[in-house]
Amino acid sequence: DFDRLVVDVETKPSMKPRDAVASAGKTLVELFGLARELNVDAEGIEMGPSVMDAALAADLALPIEDLDLTVRSYNCLKREGIHTVGELVNRSEADLLDIRNFGSKSIDEIKAKLVSMGMSLKDSPAGFDPTKHQNFNASDDDFAEADQA
Template sequence: MPKSLIVDETTETPTYAKFTAQPLQRGFGHTLGNSLRRVLLSSLDGAAISSVRIDNAKHEFDSLDNVVEDITEIVLNLKCVKLNIHAEGPKTLEIVKDKAGAVTAADIVCDSTVEVLNPEQLICTLDKDKKFHAVIEVVNGRGYLPAEENTAPRTIGTIPVDCLFSPVTRVNYQVGAARVGEETEMDSLELEIWTDGRISPRNALEEAALILRDHLQPFMGSQVQEKNVVLTEEEERQFKMLSQDVEVLDLSVRAMNCLNSANIKLVFELCNKTESRMLKYRNFGKKSLDEIKEKIEKHGLELGMTLSDRLLAALEAEAAKVRADAEESN
């Protein structure tokens, strides 16, 4: 079994990374590689614009006298806007501009729970000083939802948009040979991940592994339950604190947005990360790190803390249950 995952830091970027896991029992390279690839491409959560309503536009084949592009081109440009939603439920946003020139994703009026990742993306071009107003709806989802299947109830004049939710654009894996001592019949798995910037390759791989683990949980029978009943008194105390939602830490909106973006839901998932690992998350800086350290230290916790195998197993089981419950409620 591989002890850890090796990341090629010389080639790593915010949208690309190469991972190597070895040694694996023969055959497990393809088993794990194919499973992770499928989950990465189809099952990660993402946000996308699901519909748009533009003032004075009756349908998607219409045109406006003050806009260079027709409505079809505007819809195609909106599909290219990359966003993250750090909150539950759909969000309704507006685009308002009354000066001639380019209308870009930077002109989308957002609150603190919505992040536009490519503000330079062109939406349309105004050729005269006349008001352009559009209302867009952004939703979270998985995979791909074509406009013709995007049938949520809407007001007249609202145009559905194809939703590409998946933040992973490409995954490639290769299986080679690995050697351990005199044992040569072992696998080495090399996994390459490309994303569109809404999530880092490291975070994408972590989420995919969690999804696989959660779906395998029912096949583990009573083993998880047995692990939950052997905690010591001190471990029980730690479990009560570490199994809580990170909201109990009363963090700032910016810090919470960073944790939501990293898919960190429980206190234990936060304390299980090292400082250097946290700083690799998108938009997570020293200020947010210091705030989190101060908050968790008040509870006698720290980043990168060592937990017993029993406690770690119990917390992982609890995290799997929380994610399963959240998925059912959605």
């Protein structure tokens, strides 16, 4: 039977447990009444997606072609199966550096494009240094297809 509530009340000797529960109940009723009054003005208002949510959704659905990336960056992302900004922002710097022929210059380009849109890459691990990554190559200036199988 779940129609029962058991409460263990400890009070100061100057107050009876019954009075303490009654006082607490009265306070709760007053507070819930105030909260209910705050909601009266909002009745009848239908909440829909905000303009900000719609703009963010549009930006996330934007194809990477519209970012005007260099050919190297664009080809690397496409080859990795990244087709939208939403898919791009779900990757960290470490994830992107795992892509063959994608170096720190490409990372900097991507980060700059995302910052201009008010976005960023998924957080990289604390203390991550791209120059120490196994695929880092400071001379990555041009797209190199020669390494592909």
